[in-house]
Amino acid sequence: REAHHFLPLDEATRQIHFPDSWESLEAARRRLAFDELLLIQLGVFKQRQLWKSRQGTPVQVNRQVVDDFIHALPFPLTNAQRRVLDEILADLSAASPMSRLLQGDVGSGKTVVALAAMVAVIADGGQAAILAPTEILAEQHYHSMRALLEKAGYTGKIAIRLLTGSTRATERQKILDGLADGRVHLLVGTHAIIQRDVSMHNLRLAVVDEQHRFGVEQRGLLRQKGTNPHMLVMSATPIPRTLALTLYGDLDLSIIDEMPPGRQEVKTRWLGPQERERAYAFLRAQIEKGRQAFIICPLVEESDKIEAKSAIEEHQRLQTKIFPDLKLGLLHGRMSGKEKEAVMADFRDGKTHILVSTAVVEVGIDIPNASVILIEGANRFGLAQLHQFRGRVGRGQHQSYCLLLSDNTTDEARARLEVMERTSNGFELAEEDLKLRGPGDFFGTRQSGLPSLKLVKLSDTRLLEEARQVARTLFEDDPDLSKPEHKLLARSLHTFWAKIAEPS
Template identity: 45%
Template structure:
């Protein structure tokens, strides 16, 4: 049997069991070795009954001193077990005649279970047990008992038996260690065999907390190898992309200069620096793969427009893709306002475009009459054809899967040449995460806000003080002649319910604040209606905008100085920070009110505290990563890119510098180990780069 063999080659795995294991991501024999326990039970020693404490799990051994069936609301079998140090009640709600006969007075048992406080004495309810010979010494477990993540229909005992078969192959030396001995010695790492055996069957004295929390050398070895495989796969993707050619886009820059000259504001030093980095990439005959990070309001869109001007002046088309209709509309307005005065035509594509408009825009792009395409994911649908696509700009990349981003690149693929890619995000990625998750990209950071911006003051208020918040809105909109947002959220993942909540809130606020002009925006409104309301708010015709979280990104109203977020405890840190970024875009002091509903969970309290303590997007992102993990920041749930089995990017961030060095060493000295290492940890998921 080989480790790459399907699980059906193991004893006890038929089609039905294989289907259940598939739900756990287990397909090959080797996968079982990397399916690690999430906790352990200590069955290596017998605990005297007199020493038991409620809440602990333990092995006890003794003689049944009394047995009885109790009739009440639920029939139960009660057995009193004694060992000389004390007595313990064993309670069984499900039992049959043969079990009753086996658990008779005088029988000797060994039991394992959780100790609970009962009416008369300590109890175990439905413990695991077996009869033992009073004369012979029954052997104890030699190691801690692993408890694995499982699924419906897959019992722990069955899963342990299957993993034991894989461990036998490990003991026979049939598992390759893809980290050469020289590297193991240099980095003081245990062998793969030792690390896996330690994780699956730790000795009784092993510090379990270290195993589970990532501090034990065995777990660190496996985490390091998994992060290494992820890093290598992205470096391979980067190398593969660099094998393509791309059109060098290095025009004189007259078009861009006209764009910059027409702007009503001066560019920051950070914007200028990032533009120069993009220029250098665009001038090369290989595709740019650059991530531009910048906090809300740092001016990423202008940088993207400058890059678009360069590509268009060089004779190519540009595609700008955003994850939501509202953000795409905002880009459409900005790019149109900046580029149409320069004589450029743009096309608009979204899922809600009318058939006639869609046909016209498709024709403009296919014939090369439109220099710019702006839209949602509709841009990468099959019928969309470009004449000469030279640059793809993707905003809020973490909302798209990697497949979607690369699929748009393929729209401009021609004779081995692909477009340049510029990826933007207002969700700053902590450096430790970017090193691993975006190893295929070059990174630029716009780390300077435009002059005159004031930090947003953030407060958290219980929704019992709602009247005070309504009064604050009145004061801001009437007394200070400013504008405000009121964002409605619901815990249910239902757009219909979110919209209903916004409609109800708008009606209540209209009644409470009759002198205010109030608008409503939610995801189920027609695009034209949403655009009309947003335009009214931006023009100052509306004083208060009630909305769902569709306004999270892409709305720029400098006169808006107050943001109210209902049920703020239900949103993630990154989303709260994005919403807060809708205010503070002018020179006037701005406020964000986080309304929460009691009781607050510990995580909810931590999120609201983080928002109150800092306006720094990178610090917010670091805390968000610590609280929620990387999935939300990267959009990896749909991309299949970064589903880590052992490693934790926040917990294991100290390993990342070693990961980069190990990757370089393997590529230079042991390149034959790279492919099998990636295959072990990513399997079919490494194909996300093959679009």
């Protein structure tokens, strides 16, 4: 404490509630933020050590097989994809199990890298599984992976199956039998794949997509399906390095920081409340050209229930008053998985022109014909989230557009939305977002499965580095915190991580 000039804990606690001055408030915040970061770092070091000390099964990577697969793809890999694939293959051939976070912007091609790694594992006699947060995403992975495997000449050689909550009982039983005796090589699914009765013959690589939607617990359950399988976590939410080190310090970090050629930029404009009619007219013009559109309803932080209600009302208003001659779909968080699937299928098949949705549409949905996304109340969302929404369009060959309708024109709101117009680089946006909003809001309140950092600011890079150093020193000196002087710290650590381990 003295080395870092921190206030004593009781003094910091008093000053944070009843500060004598702005200076003492900041000093108190730094002290308590340091405590939060230290507990995270200690937990992360512990998890990492635990995982690295286990005996994994190295994969004998057959480079020829991987190269043949890559050459057979209908597009070349970018340099970034090749670099990241090399990092993953090196991890796979090591004796301790891989634990890697793969980050890449929307559309940077993470899935194909994961698939190449899966092909390497399967060629060595292992099985691979990928866990997606929703049925829509699982289905999308399944179809795109199956198509890529077919193009690469793997039909009949690699058995790929899809397992979700909607899989029929007879089909499910067949898949379970195939997993248990090794006939099914690659499993794509939702949490249906981490249920008790799913057992795998030889799971060697587990991939988790869209990390921040799964708690630590679900990752653990997937690991249990094999004997210390290699673990790859994929995220399209660009996380600045400081935060990635804090939250995923137990994982090695790989970043795909370049887009495949030909991915066109989505033109982004922010509009004030008085320009709503213009936005609607633009949507209509796009639909007359045969395109489709998303309309995202404003964020209601209080509850899913209120948010769903306002989405239902907005859908009705748009359908009756604005676009009475068009078909509008509706998607919100209170619908069942089955209902969401049906709505998405209609939109994907072109049966609806416009999809009105709450933030549930944020991740991964692929509708190549959708060329415009209109975001209502854009100032209420974080930049990282707006960027995810923007990634829903621009997936086909048509020029695409993102319209940000702001219901607030303060200077701060304007500054944030102008950043969106200026850059389409997710990592730059994430850095900006953190400067503007701080980490507590970074992941949105309802989806993190991460500690809620009450007092840490993301500009606290130095503080984070100090906490990492102190944690490392403590950990090297007393990994179990069993010394008498560390008793209190050990108790705080246990309490802090117990809260996080509850499923998100």
